């Protein structure tokens with residue numbers, strides 16, 4: 001066994017090339033929430049995509065679980081400087097949810113139970129880059145981490161990954177969400193250290 005190769009090229013972390021500038025590797029899973037944790041029963045849960053014309057497409061929990069399931073294995077990066085490598089999730093690709101949605105919108109706002117919002121270009125939610133996930137590390141997603149389901153957009157800072165997500169609204173223009181209105185960067189690329197507006 002070659003320990004040096006394993007240490008620097010293994011899939012269990014420890015690879016500095018995978019840690020964006022100004023970040024450190026966390027081995028725990030910190031909880032960062034603005035307000036109290038909403039408790040959403042899966043019997044009452046629905047996910048809705050609303051287009052710029054107001055057309056809505058909704059899925060109940062059972063319908064959502066009946067869609068094609070994917071298993072993203074990704075690194076995540078929080079603006080408070082922790083990065084977590086090799087996280088395992090199960091969920092539905094946003095591509096699957098948008099497959100029958102007719103829209104010419106360029107942006108989206110993710111809305112959460114509890115009122116949190118965050119904005120993203122639609123092109124960052126498509127082409128296998130974003131999921132609505134319900135399972136972390138083989139277990140149902142814990143409420144404090146966004147269960148029953150959260151958005152997962154691992155290539156942007158983790159505040160874009162809305163917990164307790166209940167829908168996406170597709171918008172022609174960019175509409176800043178909760179942290180973006182509070183001075184966080186509009187886009188939030190961890191590799192370009194886009195933490196705050198103006199970075």
Ligand SMILES: Nc1nc2c(c(=O)[nH]1)N[C@H]1C(S)=C(S)[C@@H](COP(=O)(O)O)O[C@H]1N2
Pocket residue numbers: 029030031032033034035078079112114116144145146158159160161162163164
């Ligand atoms: N609905 C909602 N989603 C949210 C947040 C929040 O406060 N409310 N915090 C964001 C921030 S700033 C981060 S870093 C991650 C934290 O996710 P975690 O608590 O699972 O680590 O969720 C993001 N999604």
Ligand SMILES: [Mo]
Pocket residue numbers: 032078079080158159
């Ligand atoms: Mo964050």
